[in-house]
Amino acid sequence: MMRAPSESAPPPTLAVLFIFIFLFPTIATCQSKPQPPTPSPTSSPPSSPSSSSTLDPKQLRALQSLNIPTSKDPCSKSAFHNATTCDNSKPFRHLISLTLSNCSSYVALSFTALQSLSTLQTLNLLNCPVTPIRFPPELTSSLRTFTCINSLRKVSGVWLSQLQNLTDLAVTNVQVKASGPYVILAHMDKLKTLTISNANLTGFLPGHLHSDLTHIDFSGNKLKGTIPSSITMLSGLESLNLSNNNLSGEVPATIGDLTSLTTLSLASNSFSGQIPGSISSVSGLIHLDLSSNQFNGTIPKFISQMKSLRHLNLANNNLRGVLPFNQNFIKNLDVFNVGGNSNLCYNHSVLSSNLKLGISPCDKYGMPASPPSKDSSYADDSSDYNDSDGSSNQKKGHHSGPNKFVLGVAIALSSIVFLIVFMIMCAKCCCR
Ligand SMILES: *[C@@H]1O[C@H](CO)[C@@H](O)[C@H](O)[C@H]1NC(C)=O
Ligand SMILES: *[C@@H]1O[C@H](CO)[C@@H](O)[C@H](O)[C@H]1NC(C)=O
Ligand SMILES: *[C@@H]1O[C@H](CO)[C@@H](O)[C@H](O)[C@H]1NC(C)=O
Ligand SMILES: *[C@@H]1O[C@H](CO)[C@@H](O)[C@H](O)[C@H]1NC(C)=O
Ligand SMILES: *[C@@H]1O[C@H](CO)[C@@H](O)[C@H](O)[C@H]1NC(C)=O
Ligand SMILES: *[C@@H]1O[C@H](CO)[C@@H](O)[C@H](O)[C@H]1NC(C)=O
Ligand SMILES: *[C@@H]1O[C@H](CO)[C@@H](O)[C@H](O)[C@H]1NC(C)=O
Ligand SMILES: *[C@@H]1O[C@H](CO)[C@@H](O)[C@H](O)[C@H]1NC(C)=O
Ligand SMILES: *[C@@H]1O[C@H](CO)[C@@H](O)[C@H](O)[C@H]1NC(C)=O
Secondary structure, eight states: OOSGGGTSOHHHHHHHHHHHHHHHHHHHHHTTSOOOOOOOOOOOOOOOOOSSOOBOHHHHHHHHHTTOOOSSOTTSTTTTTTSEEEOOOSSSBOEEEEEEESOOTTOOOOHHHHHHTTTOSEEEEESOOOOOOOOOHHHHHHOOEEEEESOSSEEEHHHHHTOTTOSEEEEESSEEEOSOHHHHHTTOTTOOEEEEESSOOEEEOOSOOOTTOOEEEOOSSEEEEOOOHHHHTOTTOOEEEOOSSEEEEEOOGGGGGOTTOOEEEOOSSEEEEOOOGGGGGOTTOOEEEOOSSEEEEEOOGGGGGOTTOOEEEOOSSEEEEEOOOOHHHHHTOSEEEOOSOTEEEEOTTTSOGGGOOSSEEBOTTSSBOOOOHHHHHHHHHOOHHHHHHHHHHHHHHHHHHHHHHHHHHHHHHHHHHHHHHHHHHHHHHHHO
16 A cells, blocks of 8 residues: 555545545455465466376487486476477477586586487587587587587587587687687578677687678677678677677778667777767667777767667767757666766756766866766766666655655555544444
8 A cells, every 4th residue: 555655646646545445444344255366377288197208219318328317208398497398209209409507517428429319409508517529410410509608618619610500509608719700600601699708709700791690799708800891781680799809990880781780789899989870770779888998079969869779888988078868868768877988078957967977067168067076986986887876866866755745645644544444443333
């Protein structure tokens, strides 16, 4: 009952209280009624009795060699929390998906086991520090999805490059040794999603990429050089994460050709020059992170017209001039950060200093006025998260005045209501 006042104005609160008045006697007299049982989640159809395994015995043995218990039918849905998926072939079913997670250190992949598992289309290794071995050709040709997170200790680009039929590749927190991403990707013609992150991958972004790619995440590597046109030609690209590398140069104007893009992160590189105006044609952008680079020039005005934007981080660059955003635009974002741009300022007749933007107010020439000493601690800290938190705290702070008032009224009213109800009950008792 106390939840309602926190967001709504007095009239709805009163309505709630009136409902309360009418319902309370009923509730009070009906307390002993049994609660209706909460509806149970859609019950699954009765599973067929899995007295014996329906899985191909060869594959069963392969699973056993990987330390996977097979006392339960690996093809039954509940067997290992989705670690396995089987097809429906007869007389025996075959595995099409296998997830190995948290392997004990003495699990070893053997060539013969993998050969028996060559029906797999999906292989996921999560926290499995097994030693990589050469995959049998049957397996490399059948695999469509390969995920390797914090597993296999270390892989080479050449080893990965054999998986030429992949549509989805994700390698994270694994050292990948290659002279560049092209070694891995040269023959992966069917790739749609590509993640090679936190892998200490060196070299340059590849000069050729297959055009079906929708997601690219090369974050957390040691890639250098500029953004090649091979990337800006990927017309279906929805997400591009190049953060935490050693990339440099200006972002090509052709970045605006990526009209399907919803996520663009170039954070923590050495990109320079202006924020390209062509980004205005990427109208579906939700997440834009250009923080911790050397972008200069002013913040383009079109950004304030990007309707889908929810996350905007331009912190720690060399941006200058007057911030082109109003209060509404900033409040509609989940994350907004422009701190750490010493020549950037905000117009104090447009934006309140309470927003704690981490930048100084402008003087009448549009230059940062000497920062007030209290704000400067925010400005110079360049702490990424404080500013966004600051703006959301501000939202709460803004509402807190009215809230307290509404809460007070609500408490007073409910006390009166309780009194009335109490008197009614008393009256009823006395009548009996
Ligand atoms: C198993 O997969 C289903 C559908 O893919 C999913 O809804 C469920 O949460 C998964 N269960 C576990 C334990 O991962
Ligand atoms: C693996 O370990 C992590 C953390 O120890 C745990 O959260 C996760 O549930 C484990 N996964 C499986 C499939 O046991
Ligand atoms: C990819 O799969 C097809 C069949 O789906 C197969 O004919 C081809 O040999 C495979 N390619 C490689 C490089 O394994
Ligand atoms: C990447 O290199 C750094 C330093 O050389 C090292 O600390 C880190 O563990 C490496 N990352 C991986 C995933 O191997
Ligand atoms: C980009 O990658 C970094 C590091 O892996 C990650 O923290 C960040 O959330 C990613 N950004 C997006 C938008 O996915
Ligand atoms: C990044 O590249 C610059 C040259 O462009 C080089 O001086 C620097 O050492 C590189 N940093 C890392 C971490 O590789
Ligand atoms: C912005 O950066 C570019 C590229 O580093 C440089 O050529 C240009 O002079 C810079 N402009 C300003 C105003 O600093
Ligand atoms: C600040 O905003 C006011 C009102 O919109 C405008 O008149 C003034 O020129 C702006 N100041 C600067 C420095 O942009
Ligand atoms: C900024 O954030 C750090 C940790 O993220 C925290 O320790 C510090 O107190 C915050 N400062 C302010 C002013 O909120």
